[in-house]
Amino acid sequence: MNPRNIGLTRRQFLELTTLAGSGLTLGVVLPGCGSAGSGAGAAGPAAPLEMPFVRIAPDNTVTVISKHLEAGQGVWTGLPAIVAEELDASWEQMRVESAPAKVPMYGNLAMGGKIQLTGGSTAIANSWEQLRQAGATARAMLVAAAAHRWGVPAAEVTVTEGVVAHGPSGRKASFGELAGDAAKQPVPEKVALKDPSSFKIIGREKLPRLDSRAKSTGAQQYAIDVRLPGMMTAVVARPPRFGGKVQSFDAAKAKAVAGVVDVVEIPRGVAVVGRDLWSAKQGRAALVVTWDESGAEKRGTAQLMKEFRELARGKVALTAAEVGDADAALARSVKRVAGEFEFPYLAHATMEPLAAVCALSADKCEIWSGCQFQTLDQATAAAITGLKTEQVVINTLAAGGTFGRRATPDSDYTAEVVSIAKATGGRYPVRLIWTREDDITGGRYRPLNYHRVEAGIDKDGKIAWRQRLVGQSILAGTPFESMMKDGLDPNAFGGHAAEEYDLDHAHISWTQPKVGVPVLWWRSVENTHTAYSKEVIMDELAQAAGQDPVAFRLAYLGKHPRHAAALKLAAEKAGWNQPFPKEKGRGRGVAVHESFGTVVAQVAEVTVSGAKISVDRVVCAVDCGIAVTPDVVRAQMQSAIGYGLSAALLGKITLTDGHVDQSNFHQYQVLRLEDMPRTIEVHIVPSTNAPSGVGEPGTPPIAPAVANAVRAATGIRLHSLPFDLAAARGASA
């Protein structure tokens, strides 16, 4: 989702998720913890200091409580870095663990604080002030404890690299030695935060990730790895077409498979439960289900795209943005370009397939998952089981990737595992695993999209832009529907040209087709396609005007100084002002785009050989405000470039008569090591602004940068993804 557009949620949703008397803003104290005298003798030197976001233990470790899911984007390093900075801790003593599902304490402040979720590249941004306060508060309490113990003025106590000291007397103590006494100190109402110029940990070029060791030794536990005594494993037979339902099933053959213990119907299909995955899978293969497909989507993607093209020529559309008079301005343009763009459905294809474990008893539902939407999953589990929200306990584990896939408004696989636990009476803990085939055919795709663009430049150099987008709404019918205004889903068209450039005349409209294929946020959401058509058409306009692509863009970025700065930095570092070697098949291209408050510009250098596009080098500039952990920022740019390139070169989900054509990685091709650019240079625009996110914004520019490079090299216009040079050559001929 997009934090630009966060609004209220549906009312019943609020009722489920709002706790009385919240008052949370930058809350730093747990009830009963940290207040003077609460320990009454029980506390002491060997007690911890416990606060909602920080725990300092007698063993001198500092554990940051992460309200956000770690799915690779580095929050288990970035969030501790913020705390460690204000606490003046040593990096070696920092640890991290997941927060329980609990609002408003762990709500996402970018979403109003009432929903605990990770998404929209908001984790660092919404935690910034909160965790600085938490770190500074803990530091003040350690200082007060030391001052009290040593009988010295607090103003004379210093904290450096995890050591509390009093210079004049030479006394020193570790955090662990002071934690118990610190817990007895009054919580300061106000603490001073550091001036960013004195940051030592935030912005450190190479701050080791806290999870690298566990993830390099096989020790990191994911939901799929959870083992509980007596636990069984389930797979689900789901309808072969989206919108299908179970009509009837015959479990006899499935139950005859050795190791199968139960076959139960749940709202989403039929679950086969076995003592291990192997038996459950064998059982599912033997299961006979008759499906009711009366309400199923039976169209294929070729048919859908044909209908989208027709809709784009029709009158039914909502106006997303209007500036000046695009029609009149287009009519008087002296240079014009036009394009039709087609974007396929895309699966997220996380490396850890969806998995969750549920242990259900009469008064408790405990879930283990790579949970991205704690508040929604908790409410869904409560509704399914009839338990109270607080009786649903969620253990959030590291996720083996998400890219949006685990952020499901209807709780998807979490609802499935809880439904299976309920249907089997809670007799055993149950682990649900989606196979790769379940994942690739399971829907929740980046929406299929069609764009039609006409753009022109008048004799004074003013741009006129008319664009129609046709693509499904992601928000409609979900608890996030209230983010839609006047029927407009910003997740369908955000990041369009009128938002990102200074345009005098623009008309952006959107038509929402009715399709039964479930869609979802996919790393950078609408920007995956809006940035593409925008940046490709801008490049074609530059060519039509006979201008350099960088200089041309800069002329329309006067009101977008951060775009301009990132674009200039990428161009400078890429050596844009030097002529590019005139070798056959080689070219370079550029693109710039803002999403989630972060601006990213990329220059791509390519070699085209026959039907193959090789991306040799990418130079990336990113303005994400203060870079809390610069190496994680670089890692996320590298990752987003690879993810976006995978979609540009290879990614597509197609349907034939409502059946998904791809089932595993031999058909749903993804980027492999040999196709990754050998060189990716990431340059961070210096900034004193508060941080914005980096998980998603690196994705949008890479596909148009590569397309523009291919056109520079070959003259071929690539308007459909994934790139098909042979088809595009034919179209251009």
Add this chain to the structure above:
Amino acid sequence: MSIKLTVNGEARELDVDPEMPLLWAIRDHLELSGTKFGCGMALCGACTVHVDGQPTRSCVTPVSAVAGKSVTTIEGLATAAGKAVQQAWIALDVPQCGYCQSGQIMSAAALLGSNPQPSDADIDAAMSGNICRCATYVRIRAAIHQAAGALNTPKPAGS
């Protein structure tokens, strides 16, 4: 009928369907969860283990095929090449979500075990069967080169 094999240097017995893929025997019955399930069709490499030292996709290897053989998983990786690879992975902060990295490391360790100074083309050939959706590929390549460098640096005398 139970199947005998050696896993990470220990003699183990498996009383499972002989057709069960080694991956699921390792994960569900030997309770070693470091080896990951990614595709079930030898397409992604997340399940890579060493069988008698050779990198093997455990998701398509029936348990019956490893009777009497020696299986090494990420938990038991102890070769010089393996240790060098893991150290390089940590030093360069290769992992992001981390889920594929056991398989990546097992493939890289096998590569360096047989080819101590791989070229980029060698790395492409050995590693392109291992998918990483976080696209940590730039760092994977760099870490393999770094591990090769560490392995090929003569140790000081007496160490």
